[in-house]
Each structure stands twice: as C-alpha cells, then as structure tokens.
Amino acid sequence: MTLLVRVARSDPGAPAEFRVETFHPMTVLDVLLAIQREHEPSLGFRFSCRVAMCGTCTIRVDGRSALACQTVLPEDATRLRLDPAAGFPVVRDLITDTTPFWEQWARITPYVVPADDAVGGEPAVIPPDSAEREAIDPALDCIQCGACFSSCGIAGQPRTFLGPAALNRALVLIQDSRDTATRERRELVAGADGVDRCHYIYGCTGSCPKGLDPARSIRRLRKGGRDDG
Amino acid sequence: MIAQLVFLAGFTVVTAVIIAFTGMVAVGARRTDGGTHVGAVLRSRLARRSYDRGEGNRWAFYAHRVSGFAVFAFLALHILDVSAYAWSPGMYDDVHELYSTVPMRVFECGLLAALAFHALNGLRLVAIDVWDVGPVGAARLLDAVAGLTAVLTLGGAVVIMWPALGG
Numbered sequence: 001m002t003l004l005v006r007v008a009r010s011d012p013g014a015p016a017e018f019r020v021e022t023f024h025p026m027t028v029l030d031v032l033l034a035i036q037r038e039h040e041p042s043l044g045f046r047f048s049c050r051v052a053m054c055g056t057c058t059i060r061v062d063g064r065s066a067l068a069c070q071t072v073l074p075e076d077a078t079r080l081r082l083d084p085a086a087g088f089p090v091v092r093d094l095i096t097d098t099t100p101f102w103e104q105w106a107r108i109t110p111y112v113v114p115a116d117d118a119v120g121g122e123p124a125v126i127p128p129d130s131a132e133r134e135a136i137d138p139a140l141d142c143i144q145c146g147a148c149f150s151s152c153g154i155a156g157q158p159r160t161f162l163g164p165a166a167l168n169r170a171l172v173l174i175q176d177s178r179d180t181a182t183r184e185r186r187e188l189v190a191g192a193d194g195v196d197r198c199h200y201i202y203g204c205t206g207s208c209p210k211g212l213d214p215a216r217s218i219r220r221l222r223k224g225g226r227d228d229g
Numbered sequence: 230m231i232a233q234l235v236f237l238a239g240f241t242v243v244t245a246v247i248i249a250f251t252g253m254v255a256v257g258a259r260r261t262d263g264g265t266h267v268g269a270v271l272r273s274r275l276a277r278r279s280y281d282r283g284e285g286n287r288w289a290f291y292a293h294r295v296s297g298f299a300v301f302a303f304l305a306l307h308i309l310d311v312s313a314y315a316w317s318p319g320m321y322d323d324v325h326e327l328y329s330t331v332p333m334r335v336f337e338c339g340l341l342a343a344l345a346f347h348a349l350n351g352l353r354l355v356a357i358d359v360w361d362v363g364p365v366g367a368a369r370l371l372d373a374v375a376g377l378t379a380v381l382t383l384g385g386a387v388v389i390m391w392p393a394l395g396g
Contacts, residue, residue: 202364
C-alpha cells in the first residue's frame with residue numbers, strides 16, 4: 001500500500017509531499033527514514049534510540065505530539081501529516097529547539113537534594129511496597145521527551161508555565177523522603193508559573209509515550225502533593 | 230436616534246474586539262500547541278473517539294476563553310446602555326428599542342449560547358479538579374456541557390425570537 005505523507009518543511013520551496021510504500025508494522029520513524037533514503041536526503045529530523053527510551057524523536061503526527069519511533073501506522077493508513085513539536089522554536093523541518101522545556105525542567109531542581117549528613121553514609125532504603133514508593137511509582141519513568149510540553153495549550157514560549165513534565169517531576173521529588181528541597185519546590189509549584197496555570201486540557205496525559213498522567217500529578221500537587229489525592 | 234447610533238457604534242466596536250480576541254487566541258493556539266487546524270484536519274481531529282477525545286478538552290479551553298471574553302465585552306457595553314437611564318429615560322427607551330429588532334435578538338441567542346457554555350464548562354472544570362475524573366471523564370462531561378448548552382440555547386432562542394416571529 002502507498003502512503004501519502006505531508007511533512008512540514010522550513011524551506012517553503014522544498015518538497016513536502018512524498019509517497020512511501022508501507023509495510024507492517026511500520027512506525028512513523030520508518031516512514032521518515034524511507035523518505036530520507038528514497039526521496040529527500042536533506043529532510044531534517046531527530047532520532048536516536050528507536051525504542052522510546054531517549055525521547056529524541058518527538059514530533060506531531062496528524063496534529064498530535066508523539067514519539068516517531070513508537071507510533072505505529074494503522075494498517076489502513078493512506079495519509080499522514082507530520083509537523084515539528086509545537087511550543088518550540090523550529091530549527092529546521094521537524095527539528096526543534098527544546099530549550100523552553102529544559103529551562104522549565106531545570107527550575108524545579110529535577111534531582112534529589114540529599115541532607116548534608118546523608119552524603120557518604122549508608123544508601124537510603126525505600127521498600128518497593130512502601131506507601132512512599134507506591135505514591136511515587138505512577139509518576140516515575142518520565143523520559144523528558146517534551147511530548148506533554150508540546151501538547152499543552154499553556155506551556156511553551158513565550159509563556160513561563162512550568163509545564164506537565166516539570167510538575168510531574170516535582171511531585172515525585174516532593175514525595176521522596178530523602179529530598180531536602182521540598183519547601184522550595186512547593187513554593188515554585190504554588191507560584192505564578194505553577195499548578196494553577198493548568199486548565200485540564202489533558203493534552204499531556206493523552207500524549208505521554210510512557211503512559212504517565214501528568215494532569216493527575218498536577219491535581220495531586222494542588223492538593224498538597226503528599227497524599228494520593 | 231443619536232443614542233441608537235452611539236449604541237450601534239459601541240456594539241460594532243465590541244463585536245470587532247471579540248473577533249480580534251478570537252483571532253489572538255487562534256494565533257496563540259497555533260504557536261503554543263499547534264492547534265486550530267482548519268478544514269479536513271479540524272474535522273479529523275474532532276472526530277476522534279474515546280481516549281483521543283482529549284482533543285475536545287483542548288477546543289473547550291479555547292471556546293471557554295472566547296466565550297468568557299465575549300460575555301465580558303458585551304456586559305461592559307450593556308452596563309453603559311443601561312446606565313443611559315440615569316441621564317434620560319427617553320434615551321434609555323430609544324437604545325433598548327434596538328434590543329427588540331431581529332438582528333439583536335439573533336445576537337442575544339448567540340450571547341445566551343456563550344453564557345451557557347462558559348458557565349457550564351466552568352462547573353465542569355471545578356468537577357474535574359474536585360473529583361479527578363481523568364481525560365475520558367472530562368470528555369464525557371464535555372459532551373454533557375455541549376448537550377446542555379444546546380438545549381438551553383434552543384429553549385432560550387424560542388423565547389427570545391418568539392415575539393419577532395409573530396408569536
């Protein structure tokens with residue numbers, strides 16, 4: 001079967017429509033590689049791991065943010081539209097500058113800040129069946145692909161909303177008993193760029209390639225962060 | 230007559246501002262999340278079912294902003310035209326004669342739709358926050374909001390248009 005693919009190009013004069021022979025299962029990344037190999041070697045897009053681990057290949061597939069390597073074409077697909085991830089400046093074709101995402105990510109101090117006396121001591125033990133671990137688990141596993149950020153109607157330049165990924169990470173760290181930066185994070189998520197900017201569009205939850213629910217994390221943060229909300 | 234012209238000028242300005250605001254929301258949407266595709270792409274996005282109906286929540290967000298602004302802008306004008314009574318009851322009557330014309334009645338139907346949607350969608354957002362209904366639940370609530378808005382608008386439209394239709 002032949003697939004008609006329309007790709008957003010930076011150069012208005014560059015070819016943007018391609019016909020690709022499909023096979024199954026075929027991912028969107030396979031489609032992009034076929035276009036690059038058979039039609040347009042200069043087509044710009046990013047990818048790395050090919051197995052939905054690195055979060056590099058985020059683009060919009062038929063208007064929806066997704067990982068190109070993880071998105072499998074429906075068997076009856078005849079048309080496909082590919083755009084760069086929204087909310088980011090476009091570098092070229094499907095390549096975006098994800099700086100706005102990382103700026104917000106960095107603001108929440110996205111790592112555990114241990115107590116001074118914990119350094120050099122015994123590793124903390126958090127049993128898998130503990131309440132703390134069970135509260136953290138549903139929000140873990142973010143690969144920082146930016147799909148949620150791109151799919152959010154609020155996050156992205158020129159706005160300064162922290163965004164779903166950063167808030168989801170903040171929830172994880174606020175739950176973590178080893179962390180000592182909880183107060184600073186609570187102030188940030190309760191501030192002008194925090195949880196109250198969310199309008200429950202659910203673009204983040206709908207687009208997360210790891211199946212996380214950042215909208216629920218935001219709601220839990222609104223309720224204080226420690227309980228299960 | 231002059232009072233009516235002044236009102237119509239104000240009404241025109243308010244309408245233009247509402248249209249401009251809608252354009253701003255659309256431009257912002259396209260930049261921030263790639264929304265507001267039109268034509269076939271819009272239809273295909275809105276046609277998504279089940280879990281993908283999170284897309285409806287996105288459109289509800291934009292409609293909420295536009296309807297809220299439209300109601301606010303008209304309310305500001307309405308406060309001014311009602312305050313005409315303080316200057317002259319005759320002027321007040323002149324201006325409010327316009328409200329009984331067919332075009333204004335049609336506009337009032339649109340205003341009722343905007344008001345009903347904004348109020349009901351606001352309650353939906355409160356419900357989402359209080360009960361954590363999730364994306365699918367939020368989409369189902371949006372169906373209810375759309376249905377109730379349609380019923381309220383149609384019912385209200387009958388009442389609003391009835392005198393103009395000779396009822």
